[in-house]
Amino acid sequence: MKKLISSIAIAGLSALSFAGTAAAVPVGSSGTVPTTCAIQSVVPGILGPNRTNANELSTKYTGGVPAAVNILCNTTTSTVTITPDVAASVLPPGGFLEYQIRKVSASTGIYANLDTPNFKQPEQASYTTPPAGAATGARGDILRIDTEVVAPGVMPPGTYSSVVDVTVTP
Numbered sequence: 001m002k003k004l005i006s007s008i009a010i011a012g013l014s015a016l017s018f019a020g021t022a023a024a025v026p027v028g029s030s031g032t033v034p035t036t037c038a039i040q041s042v043v044p045g046i047l048g049p050n051r052t053n054a055n056e057l058s059t060k061y062t063g064g065v066p067a068a069v070n071i072l073c074n075t076t077t078s079t080v081t082i083t084p085d086v087a088a089s090v091l092p093p094g095g096f097l098e099y100q101i102r103k104v105s106a107s108t109g110i111y112a113n114l115d116t117p118n119f120k121q122p123e124q125a126s127y128t129t130p131p132a133g134a135a136t137g138a139r140g141d142i143l144r145i146d147t148e149v150v151a152p153g154v155m156p157p158g159t160y161s162s163v164v165d166v167t168v169t170p
Contacts, residue, residue, distance in 0.1 A: 037073035
């Protein structure tokens with residue numbers, strides 16, 4: 001009898017333990033990465049004198065160094081806009097700014113002309129990535145900004161500066 005009761009108890013426990021079916025519930029996670037562009041670093045330029053034309057200072061001449069801007073975006077296209085900031089620049093009387101955007105080649109490290117002309121204030125320069133034939137956008141582009149301060153005649157003695165505002169949008 002004891003054996004019968006033990007067998008019934010074990011059978012009952014077995015039935016209780018394994019009664020029903022297993023349930024599966026999906027548990028997931030999600031997140032959104034917003035489209036972003038940022039200017040990672042800015043290196044100011046240096047204006048050097050034009051040795052053959054006494055009315056210009058430029059980042060292109062001897063002693064000059066172009067300004068550099070590192071753009072980082074998580075998109076395949078972006079637009080970089082350069083706007084002259086004449087109020088923040090120090091120009092000779094009657095002088096004006098010229099500027100041009102160039103891009104550092106990722107493979108050679110050489111600056112490539114982006115087919116942008118020399119812009120004069122108050123024109124806005126714009127560079128959309130990727131340019132024709134390029135495979136990627138501004139994922140880490142380094143742009144060189146050449147600026148030039150031009151006087152209507154001989155540049156009077158003084159310290160001059162050129163300032164442009166750089167904006168990047170995805």
